[in-house]
Each structure stands twice: as C-alpha cells, then as structure tokens.
Amino acid sequence: MEFRHLGRSGLVISEIAYGNWITHGSQVEEDTATACIRAALDAGITTFDTADVYAEGRAEEVLGRALRGERREGLEIFTKVYFPTGPGRNDSGLSRKHIMESIDGSLRRLQTDYVDLYQAHRFDHSTPLEETMEAFADVVRAGKAHYIGVSEWTAEQIRAGHALARQLRIPLVSSQPQYSALWRVIEAEVIPACEELGIGQIVWSPIAQGVLTGKYRPGAAPPPGSRATDDNGGATFVSRWLREDVLERVQQLRPLAQEAGLSLAQLAVAWVLQNQNVSAAIIGASRPEQIAENVAASGVKLDAQLLRRMDEILAPVVERDPARTAESSPKARR
Incomplete structure (x- = not known):
C-alpha cells in the first residue's frame, strides 16, 4: 500500500480507501461486511470512509463494530453530514443544529471519540455558508473532528468555504467527488481550484459502479449478484452506465489492461491515482477477495502512451461537463 498526504495537510492516508456506501447495512450481511473490512486492514488500508445517511446509520454502526479493538491512532476514519437522518424539518442540511447533533450520532455509531475528517456531503443552499463553517469550526475545536472536507461542491463553493475556513483557522483539506475514466467533470474547474488551495481529492466510484471492471457486456444480461441486479439501490446508481456504447468502449480497454499486466478494475483504480491532486x-x-484485486492498483504507474490510448477509446462516452457537479446539490433540502 502506498500513502499520500491529504492535500497539503499533514495528514497521511492510504491512497486506496475503503468505503461502505450501498453495501454495508443493506446490500451485504454484517459478517460479510466485517470480512471485507478485515481484508482491507490486511491489505494495508488505513483509511475508511462512510456517512451518517448510508443505510440509515447502519453503515457507520457496522464499521464501528468491525474496527473495534484496532489501534485508533493507526486509522483514519471519515464520515459525512447533510442528507436526512430523520423525519424532522431539521434532520437534514448543514444548519448548526443538524451538524452538532449529527456529529454526536456518528461518533456514537462509530464507537469513537473523534473522526479524522468530517465532510459536508453536499452544499446546502438553504443555510448561510457562514453558519455551516462556524459549526464545523466548533466541531473541530471540541476535538470531535481533526479536519473538515466537502463532497460534490463546485469550484466556486469550495473557494468560498475555504476562505471562511481560513478566517476561522480550521483545516478544510479535502473534496470528495465522483471521478473515473468515464466521469471527469472535476477536471476543468474543481481540480485547478483545489490545487491552488491545497485541497486533495478523495474520489468515489473510480470503477464507475463496477462498469469499468468489464463484467457488464454489450447485449448480455447483468451477471447474477452484480450491483445491476441489486434491488436495495445499487441497480439505480449503475443504470446510467449500462448503455451499449459505454459497454462496448469499456471492452476495448481489455488489451490495454493486459499490456499493463492489470485487470480492468486495477486499470480503472490506477487511472484515477495518476492524477496528483x-x-x-x-x-x-x-x-x-475484491479488496486484494483493487489494492493491487496501489503504486502502479501508467505510461503516457497508454493513458492517451485510453482517452481515445473512451472519448465518445466520457462525461466532462463541469456543470454536472452543481446538479448534485439540491436547491432545497429533501
């Protein structure tokens, strides 16, 4: 396992992190989820990402139980706040009330005194940004989080949040966007802004919900047990990639992966890690067993010619529009 600094902060994290969105608490049973977390630890992963909304809090609970007994100082535990965690009017968003109540709930479920990174899961258009950042500052000063991050914020929103964080003297160090060889919307605006500000990307869906593994083939039904057959939410998220033109292009990557001595999944993970931000x-x-395969992408260096060939193959089906980031934050709370 290779390690990197989170942005220009002093925090060092494993360059492959383990996340339990969709799977833990919903898609797989807890004993399997625990086995996956143990496999991640065995593979050298020290960084674990979750959120209070995943499986209505059960994902945090599963992670907390699975990590119990591990040396806390040797782990980096990340969670998030924004999406609804209850039926009330104040059970969502980035108001001071919701942030202060949510961090305590997350710490209880994770069975820890603090998280290493507390992230705004989306931008809240219904709350003044000053209120949000002041609440995050109080979370940090109370010792409940070491660092602050954001997820799916636009470059403009990140700049505004970072400026307030500097004024409040708290470390806003990360952005968590979707990023893969198929979804490159952060490259035009978010990454340049973050490079300037010293903010690092913690990217989700590097294998595009499994599509970049090549297991979904043109003209064929999804494999049994795959995410595309999951009725607990997985099928919804992967459906946008199950187009014939996308699947055909992904299959064309097989010779490139073979030349590099990688599986398609390893190629996809290695591809995002080539970006220094x-x-x-x-x-x-x-x-x-999926953990060991993906972790083998750590430390892989892809040559420039291979990267150009990947670009040429995928170009017709890649999403690059930076406006897609803004679409992920609802104008009103759900």
Whole structure:
C-alpha cells in the first residue's frame, strides 16, 4: 500500500480507501461486511470512509463494530453530514443544529471519540455558508473532528468555504467527488481550484459502479449478484452506465489492461491515482477477495502512451461537463 498526504495537510492516508456506501447495512450481511473490512486492514488500508445517511446509520454502526479493538491512532476514519437522518424539518442540511447533533450520532455509531475528517456531503443552499463553517469550526475545536472536507461542491463553493475556513483557522483539506475514466467533470474547474488551495481529492466510484471492471457486456444480461441486479439501490446508481456504447468502449480497454499486466478494475483504480491532486481512491466491496484485486492498483504507474490510448477509446462516452457537479446539490433540502 502506498500513502499520500491529504492535500497539503499533514495528514497521511492510504491512497486506496475503503468505503461502505450501498453495501454495508443493506446490500451485504454484517459478517460479510466485517470480512471485507478485515481484508482491507490486511491489505494495508488505513483509511475508511462512510456517512451518517448510508443505510440509515447502519453503515457507520457496522464499521464501528468491525474496527473495534484496532489501534485508533493507526486509522483514519471519515464520515459525512447533510442528507436526512430523520423525519424532522431539521434532520437534514448543514444548519448548526443538524451538524452538532449529527456529529454526536456518528461518533456514537462509530464507537469513537473523534473522526479524522468530517465532510459536508453536499452544499446546502438553504443555510448561510457562514453558519455551516462556524459549526464545523466548533466541531473541530471540541476535538470531535481533526479536519473538515466537502463532497460534490463546485469550484466556486469550495473557494468560498475555504476562505471562511481560513478566517476561522480550521483545516478544510479535502473534496470528495465522483471521478473515473468515464466521469471527469472535476477536471476543468474543481481540480485547478483545489490545487491552488491545497485541497486533495478523495474520489468515489473510480470503477464507475463496477462498469469499468468489464463484467457488464454489450447485449448480455447483468451477471447474477452484480450491483445491476441489486434491488436495495445499487441497480439505480449503475443504470446510467449500462448503455451499449459505454459497454462496448469499456471492452476495448481489455488489451490495454493486459499490456499493463492489470485487470480492468486495477486499470480503472490506477487511472484515477495518476492524477496528483487525488489523495485517495475509495473502493467498496461485497466480497473480501475484491479488496486484494483493487489494492493491487496501489503504486502502479501508467505510461503516457497508454493513458492517451485510453482517452481515445473512451472519448465518445466520457462525461466532462463541469456543470454536472452543481446538479448534485439540491436547491432545497429533501
């Protein structure tokens, strides 16, 4: 396992992080989820990402139980706040009330006194940014989080949040966007802004919900047990990539992966790690053996010619529009 600094902060994290969105608490049973977390630890992963909304809090609970007994100082535990965690009007968003209540709930479920990184899961258009950042500052000063991050914020929103964080003297060090060889919307605006500000990317879905593994083939039904057959939410998220033109292009990457001595999944994870603004790629798993395969992408260097050939193959199906980031934050709370 290779390690990188999170942005220009002093925090060092594993360049492959383990995330339990969709799977833990919903898609797989807890014993399997625990086995996946143990496999991640065995593979050298020290960085774990979750959120209070995942499986209605159960994902945090599963992670907390699985990591119990591990040396806390040797782990980096990340979680997030924004999406609804209850039926009330104040059970969502980035108001001071919701942030202060949510951090305590997350710490209880994770069975820890602090998280290393507390992230705004989306931008809240209904709350003054000053209120949000002041609440985050109080979380940091109370010792409940060491660093602050954001997820799916636009470059403009990141700049505004970072400026307030500097005024409040708290470390806003990370951005967690979707990023893969198929989804490159952060390259035009978010990455340049973050490079300037010293903010690192912790990217999710580097294998595009499994599509970049090549297991979904043109004209064929999804494999049994794959995310595309999951009725607990997985099928919804992967459906946008299950177009014939996308699947055909992904299959054309097989010779490139073979030349590099990699599986398609390893090629996809290695691809995002070639970007120096990426501090970590988040992988998930529904089976422990998937961990070892993806971790083999750590430390891989892809040559420039191979990267150009990947670009040429995928160019017709790549999403690059930076406006897509803004679409991920609802104008009103849900």
